């Protein structure tokens with residue numbers, strides 16, 4: 238197949254055209270639909286879908302390109318085929334902010350404040366009318382390497398330490414709105430988080446921050462800016478005032494409804510970008526050639542483009558990257574590994590959750606790669622949450638599944654139940670999770686260069702998503718509203 242970049246020179250036949258829709262031949266016998274839209278959104282996860290909805294609200298025409306067979310990205314809901322019970326295996330909670338209630342409210346998707354209703358008493362069965370995330374269990378700290386019980390040192394002043402955390406990070410409140418950092422960048426922000434904890438005497442808060450901040454890998458050595466974006470004042474507040482979650486444990490519903498709103502004809506699922514020309518097109522618009530499963534090739538022509546996928550170079554093959562984009566995106570040196578799912582056939586006591594802890598590590602943090610915990614879902618018989626993390630994403634899915642089975646077997650032996658082969662109900666890789674640059678790069682103004690990409694190519698190119706802010710749906714939606722949308726809508730790109 239020949240790239241659309243050569244289309245103009247081939248004298249191709251425009252066979253049919255309607256408003257926003259035409260079909261052209263791109264090579265002998267190969268046909269491509271042409272979709273003309275105001276904005277192409279690449280990536281249909283939390284930030285891409287929210288951006289697309291907001292653009293539709295602003296009377297823009299959009300098309301969303303998503304490689305999966307569903308919208309939602311890290312938001313993924315399992316449905317039990319026997320009972321219909323729903324379990325979110327990715328995004329579960331939201332901070333109680335207007336941007337969340339507005340987005341859910343727009344589509345009539347019901348939210349529940351998790352502190353507004355009583356939870357079951359630990360040791361008692363789950364209340365099946367509540368989301369699985371509210372199933373309260375007895376907690377045991379166990380070293381998953383050998384099944385031994387770990388006794389944690391009790392921290393009497395956790396509440397006080399969390400309040401101190403909130404007060405200390407309040408001087409860096411701007412990190413909750415994006416990466417608009419002062420120059421010079423404050424040293425605290427690129428200091429390893431372990432050193433930050435020591436400096437401000439936050440030891441008693443660390444275990445809570447670690448538990449809420451799952452997926453951050455070796456949190457003690459991660460630059461502080463990443464941690465205080467990921468666990469922030471809004472979390473500290475929500476721990477007391479309540480997080481929001483979908484009333485039936487079905488966070489995917491918001492993406493289903495949003496997809497309907499954007500309209501299925503504007504959402505290309507199971508689609509990948511093959512090549513991109515944003516600079517030298519006869520139309521003056523960006524041209525993006527996309528391969529869609531079942532419907533074949535499509536040529537998108539858009540006045541503006543929103544990139545809402547992890548901007549790792551390996552994920553941008555076929556893009557006509559500018560030297561600035563290439564230089565910035567090639568600075569990502571690492572990301573974490575994060576996998577989630579549900580298993581069945583474990584046979585352990587379903588009122589007890591085992592939390593992975595290492596007897597001799599600082600703060601008893603588990604030795605990764607490993608499961609964070611093995612916790613019963615409660616609303617589905619003998620179904621268990623899996624959240625597995627690594628300091629990098631190099632393990633294959635099969636290796637992770639094998640690790641998980643071995644760790645479950647270790648726990649089964651330690652509690653004296655038969656060793657079984659766990660059965661996977663659902664499994665998702667979330668990799669690459671949390672793209673990071675080196676502390677020196679943060680110090681040397683990496684994020685200034687990243688921000689400078691916004692509105693590039695003469696107002697054609699815009700970016701959103703976790704790499705441009707943080708892995709937090711609530712904060713990403715606010716970033717879209719505060720930063721992305723004003724830039725796009727105030728942009729000067731040609732229609």
Ligand SMILES: Cc1cc2nc3c(=O)[nH]c(=O)nc-3n(C[C@H](O)[C@H](O)[C@H](O)COP(=O)(O)OP(=O)(O)OC[C@H]3O[C@@H](n4cnc5c(N)ncnc54)[C@H](O)[C@@H]3O)c2cc1C
Nearest residue numbers: 280282283284304310311327328329330702703708709710
């Ligand atoms: C297990 C887990 C639990 C989480 N829990 C919470 C929570 O409870 N609350 C919360 O607020 N946040 C939570 N987060 C974080 C939250 O999910 C992320 O912050 C958010 O999803 C990031 O949004 P995004 O748009 O950047 O990426 P994503 O939501 O991942 O969206 C990116 C989309 O782009 C698609 N894509 C990637 N590459 C391409 C490509 N080349 N072409 C086309 N499409 C592509 C992906 O399939 C995906 O759909 C959790 C994350 C994980 C992994």
